[in-house]
Amino acid sequence: MKSDLDQYLKDYQADALWVTGPGKHNPAMVYLTGGGHMTQADVIKITGSEAILCHAPMERDEAANTGLTTLNYSRFPLKERLKLAEGNRLVAHALLYKHIFEEIGLTKGKVIVYGRTDAGKVHATLNKLQEFLPDLDFVGDVDDAVLLQAMATKGAEEIKRIRNMGQLVITVIGRVADFLTSHHVVNRVLTKPDGSPLLISDVKSQINLWLAELGAENPEDTIFAIGRDAGVPHSSGTPNDPLMLGQTIVFDIFPCEKGGGYFYDCTRTWCLGFAPKEAQVLFDQVKSVYNQVVSELETGKNAAHFQDRTCDLFEAMGHDTIRQNPALESGYVHSLGHGLGLNIHEKPWFSRKDDDSNMLQPGSVFTIEPGLYYPEKGMGVRLEDTYYVTPEGKFEKFVDYPMDLVLPMN
């Protein structure tokens, strides 16, 4: 939880955290500010103190709206810094941060750097700043021990926002199902009123429209992949592919609140009209693994334990798994799930057996998404829902949506 942030900073022996980059689509920034329209901002939080938000003069209103103490970059005019730097922009930029750090009294110790922004420029700036403030040590939170650790357990307000996104997502899934099944079929191809085939791109346009209408966005696109594409987990689908009966469709939708807020993640696998026997078998196996693993979820266990269980179950069915071969392309080829919040992928990680910070616990929010992929057979199946752990340690699905493989055509 956010309220544990200071404790995690102390545990990591960090003297401060520093988030840099834009105000939106920058999860660390959104977590600490709420996410205003800021082209560039910096949040600096000294361990045990309130965060300070540094902002451009034009963005003072957006900065003030965050409720944080603010510091205007205009206090340290670029013109003067460039003069001091003899025209060197890197030096002038590093001087801005030197002034800010001195202003807030942070001139020695370990500073964890966060923020989604230009990697090369930050690296160069930190190296230069290091020369000016040699007693500061700039580190990355490579173990996800601080900010992602705080984010890994959600409070009631966050759970509510994620549930609202879940509700929105199943509304869209329902509309997509209705949209598909209301189409005319000619020679097994879904056909539009103008006689042309319904394409993946048509479905995606509808999805984008409904997401916008309901107040969400999908910065990472939507996976709507049919046939062979469904057999490649992150193939997002081929825009010109027609929608045909009897082929597996993997529909994985993971939008966030408009402006880069909380995500939700859900996958259904459909066959329009009918399912080939082989697809039905794969589907039943994935569903049984899904149900089995969900029934075994338990707090105090590392998420990776359930990835292991999933591999056990699929291997017992005769499928190859990624546990046996990390380069696997046919069988069970990915992780069982991932934490989810302001990042589409965050803690708990399902792959860190030896890192107990990935335990399932009250406030955990994560996906469960077993799948089987056989691109060479032109099919794939994945089933996914987002779960959370209640304060009492109970596992709950945020929202429910039917899992049927076959969508009968109207």
Next chain:
Amino acid sequence: MKSDLDQYLKDYQADALWVTGPGKHNPAMVYLTGGGHMTQADVIKITGSEAILCHAPMERDEAANTGLTTLNYSRFPLKERLKLAEGNRLVAHALLYKHIFEEIGLTKGKVIVYGRTDAGKVHATLNKLQEFLPDLDFVGDVDDAVLLQAMATKGAEEIKRIRNMGQLVITVIGRVADFLTSHHVVNRVLTKPDGSPLLISDVKSQINLWLAELGAENPEDTIFAIGRDAGVPHSSGTPNDPLMLGQTIVFDIFPCEKGGGYFYDCTRTWCLGFAPKEAQVLFDQVKSVYNQVVSELETGKNAAHFQDRTCDLFEAMGHDTIRQNPALESGYVHSLGHGLGLNIHEKPWFSRKDDDSNMLQPGSVFTIEPGLYYPEKGMGVRLEDTYYVTPEGKFEKFVDYPMDLVLPMN
């Protein structure tokens, strides 16, 4: 132009460029790959050679779609790297890149790092990698001398895509104007059919819907700010503010192609029903400066020259300008414009008088957006269009939309 990239790399004495981060909403990555759905990717381009795309096994289709030579991360399994690294994730991560760089034969020289991703983790990884490959020097393109320099002149296909976005933007602006003026007015407040006031948030919802319908997204939100908010350039507007007659509305819309492609940027200032005299005076002044500056645009001149001209013109009218005081909040408080492409802000910069790489030249795409802001008077005016320079050196507006201040109510 992209075809000049090798020349810019040579001029900068760089041996390679390296773009890291996600496939989407990462302009450097989109520029070099076209922007597929990849959670994490790396593009490495040795100067004078073709770019190589490193990708996760699950994302091999999306990677292949880029047409680049690909290298699958699964070649260097995490498990083995973690073993070598004795469980240290930072070391294991740096080892991935050590292996990749060795594989492609890049073990000494200057590598420019790009990519919108977690700043702290990259910084830590680069420092560790530096230990493994001490003859490589990882730098940031702080002078925007290479990738942003290539991006600063657009080819015909890019111009076409930006023009399409422009067409889409003015379609949305027209719909917003129709939407607003079709409302009933009660006591100077626009009123919805249910009798409640029309709010900024209602207008923004409509805008988001239309953008999605037309195939765009607005990752950075839209500025729709009325009254005092219009007097603060980057205030994006207060959601619960009602739409009232006779107040300046700054409507600044800057969406991009769905998935994080090319942007377009346009601003109109409106008063619904009527304009107070003072607002009309400001508007006429901004419009006259806009027209004057546009008439003076000339290739071979630094963009900053036109910022200077704009300050001359506004100062002659009695307004304070940011040239006189960088912390200014009333008057002309920002820059005349900015280059635009896959980034909403890119080269040419309008603030680098001494850097001739910001000259206007064939292929330049940039905004012209003078404005005047008086938050204490509850008003602001900005007018903006996006321009480009033809191969023959002519300055053209991408699309046209009326500039009238007053929108008469139906």
